[in-house]
Amino acid sequence: MTALREALDNRPAKAVRIAVSHAGDTTEAVLDIRRQLSSARPSFVLLFLPCRLATDALPAALADIMPETVVFGCTTAGQITPRGYDSDALIAIAFERSHFRVASALFSPISPLSIADVVSQAERLSAQFGITPGRHRLALIFADGLSKQEDILVATLEAGLVDIPVFGGSAGDGLRFQETKVLRDGQFHSNAALLLLLETDLDFRGLGFDHFQPTESRMVVTRAVPEERLVLEINGSPAAEEYARLVGVSVKELSPAIFAENPVLVRNRDLYHVRAIQQIYGENGLTFLSAIDDGLLLTLGRGKEIIRTLDSGLTVTDDQGAEPDFILGFDCYLRKLEIERKGLADEASERFRQHRVVGFSTYGEQHLGVHVNQTFVGVAFFRPRRGAVP
Structure with a gap:
């Protein structure tokens, strides 16, 4: 690669400024972030937190150190920094006010979810946030990743926002699965979802891809607890035993790695969506990260080459x-x-660096009204070819 090509590939983004801190103390991490963003003029900042940082200390640190900055965010199961994958980084993305406007809504609680309330708030937010001629709108959703409500939430948002595309990710908690939170108005909220409605002069493209293809192995959910995303029986047998048999391992060998490489797929017309298994429940139950129900037909998935599909999926112009x-x-x-x-x-x-990806590892992904798993969902923003609004 030539020096010119390297310089072009590593040039900083103009529409956002990105800061990353590995400071061990919450206050020091926020100070570090503020120093790195000293030249930014953000409309708002997105903050993605590693599970090691104490969320109870962050609101005070933000109020003291960044009092004039509008900050949103969530806890994560890992981060994607300008250097690639990370598990220990506090990431701040400052969306420049010359390119972005934002409005927000908080849905709380979301378990149980009031469909009427979500539709009403979404419609009201969209009506109040009038679009500027020549600009585009999109929505981002960040939901409590342990709420088990993302499926109905994003479908409801699709109805409430009508023609505004919705993308997002479920908040995480490392691999602990204890508590996930979203950040709005200087406070963290569990059992909640954060909706951001964005207006931008940048063109954008939505991305959504996985690396799985269906096999000939089919299974039917014969006993489930849908509200808990819990499957107790598959093909009339204990769920974990039957899944392990189909995968070709023992129940004792089942682990997050086995679940990751052997997901089950649900067919929707000509498309297959991943219904990821989270963990074993009790002796033979399986908890899922997406909606599940009695009688649902599942297909065992097998992976294609993951780096190649990653590179292909991120290659967009x-x-x-x-x-x-x-x-x-x-x-x-x-x-x-x-x-x-x-x-x-x-x-x-390296692929993330080449394609200028920044974001986080999620407990679930939201793509155009559908909650999915084991999928990369993203929004590619392109530099405007007209003057920015000051």
């Missing part, structure tokens, strides 16, 4: 053939587990 200014990415934590288990983390990180 605008109508003039230009590469993205940056890609905001929501990547399932199970994809990262598979990549790490195969020793491919460095290669994946």
